[in-house]
Amino acid sequence: MAIPQSVVVPPTRAAVFLVGTIAEGGERTVRDLLQNLAGVIRTVAFRAPGDGLVCVAGVGSEAWGRLFPGGPRPRELHPFKELDGPAGHRAPATPGDLLFHIRAQRMDLCFELARQVTDHLGDAVTVVDEVHGFKYFDERDLLGFVDGSENPTGPTADAAVYIGDEDPLFQGGSYVIVQKYLHDLAAWTALPTPEQEKAIGRHKFSNVEFPDDVKAPNAHIAVNTVVENGVQRQIVRENMPFGAVGSGEFGTYFIGYARTPAVTERMLDKMFLGDPPGNTDRILDFSTAVTGCLFFVPSVDFLNAVTVGGSDAGSLGVGSLKDT
Structure with a gap:
């Protein structure tokens, strides 16, 4: 098994x-940075x-062909699928060739690494x-609810x-999908x-999930559950x-990693289009998606196998990848 990037880590x-x-x-500059990213982090x-x-680090669909022309391609890599649902609920597709998701227990470390990467x-x-994100109390979002408690572990x-x-x-x-959501906190806090x-x-307060027979069909948790063949x-x-108090910007940066983008895309379909159609996520009445991108996150082995060479075409050490 190839060595993965540090996707699954503690909060x-x-x-x-x-x-x-x-x-x-x-x-060529991008390939050089990707190949040497581990050293920059160190x-x-x-x-x-x-x-x-x-x-x-993640790479978008169009950028993949530019960075590695003629090379192998992840079989499910494609552009983010824009969604237009009822009641004006929209998941836009926005530009994005590269994603750098930087995390630490201290913002100064994140900031410095972001500076080094952009330099x-x-x-x-x-x-x-x-976007600069921060932990808010006990893993809550700005709506006041715990976020991510259903994540699998181990x-x-x-x-x-x-x-x-x-x-x-x-x-x-x-695969990773990212969306930036902005919240109408005034409308949300006015809700009992x-x-x-x-x-x-x-x-x-307790973060205890409602029983299925009590849960509203358009509740955020209900809509974001995907079951296939009973699993x-x-x-x-x-x-x-994230937020900026002076400008009244309050939001959640959604970032979802998956073995296949189809699972996350199914969740978004249910949120924005509804299942059945029209049963859209209630949270969208208070939260608006303003960005949307899909990236592939290569393994560490893959990044190490990238060769920059003297030309701008670039290549992949495909043989070494087959041997991992």
């Missing part, structure tokens, strides 16, 4: 999310080895979205996230707590709150 107190687009002619992480600094990339990449999380024999050249890889709990599908399909969410 952290801080995160920086960088989404960028690659300039024409910037492919230059920052050694200063505070106990604070868990990690960085996951290495220079003019080759334009950052089109930058071997179950690994099985949900990392590709296996179904795509041999990309074992240890993963019992109505908030009904919209989410769990008690606000619940799972993803690993690493969501973080």
Whole structure:
């Protein structure tokens, strides 16, 4: 099994999310950074080895063909699927060639690594979205509810996230979908707590989930459950709150890792289109998606096998990948 990037890690107190687009002619610089990303991480992480600094890099569909022309391609990598649902609920697709998901127990470590990454990339990449996330009390979002308590753990999380024999050249890889949601906190806080709990599908204080026979069909938890052949399909969410008090911006950065993007896409279909049609996620009446991107997260072995060479075409050490 190929060595995966650090996707499944314990929750952290801080995160920086960088989404960028690659300039024409910037492919070689990007490949060089991806190949040497582990070393860049070490230059920052050694200063505070106990604070868990990690960085996951992802590549978008269109950028994959530019970075590795003629090479193998993850079989399920495609652009983010934009959704237009009833009542104006929309999941937009927005530009994004690269994702850097940086996490640590301290924001200064995340900030420094983000600076080092962007310094290495220079003019080759334009950052089109930058979000600084923070832990909010006991893993709550800005709506006041615990977020991520249904995440699988241990071997179950690994099985949900990392590709296996179904795509041999990309074992240890993963798919990740990101969306930035902005909340109408004024409207949400005006909602009585019992109505908030009904919209989410769990008690606000205790975090106890409502029984299925009590849970509203459009509750967030109900809509985000995907069951196939009697088995619940799972993803690993690493969501973080973010905000700017002065400008009144309050949000949640959704980031969901999965072995196949089809599971997360099915959740989004149910949220924005409804299942049955029209039964959309109640939370969308208060939260608006403003970005949407899909990336492939290669294994560490894959990144190490990238060769930059003297030309801008780049290549992959495919033989070494087959041997992992």
